[in-house]
Amino acid sequence: MTKKHKQNPKRKHYEIKFPRNFYWGTSMSAHQVEGQNIFNDWWEWEQKGKILNRQVSGDACNHYNLYKKDFAMMKNMHHSMHRLSIEWSRIEQTEGQFNKREIAHYRKVLLELKKDGIKPMVTLFHFTLPYWFLEQGGFLNPNGRKIFNRYVRRIVTELGDLVEYWITINEPYVYTNFSYWEGLWPPGEHSIIKFIKVLKELLHVHIDAYQIIKEVYRNNGWRNSQVGFAKSFVWFDPQNKRSIMGRAVARMYQYLYNKLYFKPFYTGRYSLLFGYGKIHNAKESLDFVGVNYYFRCACKFSVFKSPLHMRLHTDKTMERTLFNWEVFPDGLYYLLKLTYRKVKKPIFITENGISTLDDTQRISYIVRHLDAINRAMRDGVDIRGYLYWSFIDNFEWAEGYTQPFGLVAMNHRTFERIPKSSSQVYSEICKTGKVTDHMISKYAKRIKDRILR
Ligand code: BGC
Numbered sequence: 449m450t451k452k453h454k455q456n457p458k459r460k461h462y463e464i465k466f467p468r469n470f471y472w473g474t475s476m477s478a479h480q481v482e483g484q485n486i487f488n489d490w491w492e493w494e495q496k497g498k499i500l501n502r503q504v505s506g507d508a509c510n511h512y513n514l515y516k517k518d519f520a521m522m523k524n525m526h527h528s529m530h531r532l533s534i535e536w537s538r539i540e541q542t543e544g545q546f547n548k549r550e551i552a553h554y555r556k557v558l559l560e561l562k563k564d565g566i567k568p569m570v571t572l573f574h575f576t577l578p579y580w581f582l583e584q585g586g587f588l589n590p591n592g593r594k595i596f597n598r599y600v601r602r603i604v605t606e607l608g609d610l611v612e613y614w615i616t617i618n619e620p621y622v623y624t625n626f627s628y629w630e631g632l633w634p635p636g637e638h639s640i641i642k643f644i645k646v647l648k649e650l651l652h653v654h655i656d657a658y659q660i661i662k663e664v665y666r667n668n669g670w671r672n673s674q675v676g677f678a679k680s681f682v683w684f685d686p687q688n689k690r691s692i693m694g695r696a697v698a699r700m701y702q703y704l705y706n707k708l709y710f711k712p713f714y715t716g717r718y719s720l721l722f723g724y725g726k727i728h729n730a731k732e733s734l735d736f737v738g739v740n741y742y743f744r745c746a747c748k749f750s751v752f753k754s755p756l757h758m759r760l761h762t763d764k765t766m767e768r769t770l771f772n773w774e775v776f777p778d779g780l781y782y783l784l785k786l787t788y789r790k791v792k793k794p795i796f797i798t799e800n801g802i803s804t805l806d807d808t809q810r811i812s813y814i815v816r817h818l819d820a821i822n823r824a825m826r827d828g829v830d831i832r833g834y835l836y837w838s839f840i841d842n843f844e845w846a847e848g849y850t851q852p853f854g855l856v857a858m859n860h861r862t863f864e865r866i867p868k869s870s871s872q873v874y875s876e877i878c879k880t881g882k883v884t885d886h887m888i889s890k891y892a893k894r895i896k897d898r899i900l901r
Contacts, residue, residue, distance in 0.1 A: 471833025483507035503848030533571035678738030683779025738798035744776030801837035
């Protein structure tokens with residue numbers, strides 16, 4: 449026996465425990481899994497050959513028809529929460545005309561989740577817009593917010609009795625970055641001015657949606673709603689730790705990317721990129737923070753390149769995913785602490801996941817990130833749930849079907865679902881609320897080494 453074991457024998461069996469009421473599950477978005485979302489801006493974009501290998505979303509995972517099967521699998525895997533999105537372009541195929549059949553579809557979807565004992569978390573805008581809305585300028589249109597608000601009011605009125613957790617917007621930075629700055633997503637713009645304009649507008653879109661949801665719940669006498677948005681977080685480090693410029697750039701991105709967007713919600717004021725002055729209602733418009741975290745960026749100074757573009761300049765020695773993203777669980781730990789210290793709201797991990805062909809790497813990724821989350825919780829951060837991205841391999845936007853993030857694989861011809869071994873390990877974690885000593889030793893030995901140190 450080593451000296452260390454003698455000093456602290458209990459530590460030999462180490463497990464990571466989560467509270468009993470912690471939510472476990474997965475995240476998905478409509479366009480990436482449903483299939484045949486023919487009325488949105490992405491569908492149009494895909495037909496123009498803009499996706500890697502000229503792929504199109506097509507039938508995606510046929511989840512629109514197979515949702516019962518998918519939810520039954522989630523239930524068997526002991527999931528207690530599932531994040532999904534409503535496809536606005538199905539609900540309002542032409543401007544101002546709400547489609548009753550599609551609304552009824554989402555009611556059935558939510559009722560099915562309820563039957564399976566899985567709590568829904570519903571996103572109102574996850575990257576896709578009705579094509580007619582984009583044609584009118586999307587959120588650059590001075591009337592855009594009003595039009596979105598009308599959809600929000602309608603959908604919350606129709607479905608609110610079945611939903612407690614709402615996400616208004618998914619990743620405002622990622623959306624505006626790729627759509628208006630880097631031009632990789634529809635409408636394919638390359639304008640920093642438009643990027644900032646839409647990003648600022650989305651702050652208001654969230655605040656309006658928050659107020660509408662609260663009002664609809666009040667008017668209907670429904671139980672409390674919890675409303676937040678999902679923010680993508682990236683940990684930034686300088687590529688060269690000795691470079692003063694590199695360190696300054698990393699700090700700047702840390703501030704601009706991870707902190708700035710939350711400021712209005714605890715100060716009630718705009719800052720920097722967004723101008724100055726008070727924002728009406730901002731301080732009362734956030735019940736929880738949705739944290740989407742995937743990777744670290746090791747950045748170097750580069751004028752006019754977006755922070756997300758920096759991920760291309762990553763440290764060559766680090767573990768990577770198939771997407772070439774750098775695996776860095778400690779980044780999640782730091783960001784959770786930093787965000788909670790400032791925003792002081794409960795947190796859900798609304799996305800965290802890995803695209804890889806090596807399922808053992810996926811298990812290891814999950815275990816290591818759960819360890820980071822657990823450490824933050826032990827340091828006092830109020831974290832309520834973990835939603836792995838994603839349940840099933842799906843349509844990964846500009847990269848099409850080349851990035852397998854799922855716990856479950858799929859046969860693209862038959863739509864047969866094929867669970868990977870990661871789904872079994874994750875299911876065991878969801879069932880017991882524990883990452884066992886065996887899992888840590890097998891998949892994340894470095895955690896054990898750290899504990900024993
Ligand atoms: C998005 C998902 C996407 C995932 C993996 C997040 O930015 O919300 O839609 O599939 O990351 O790239």
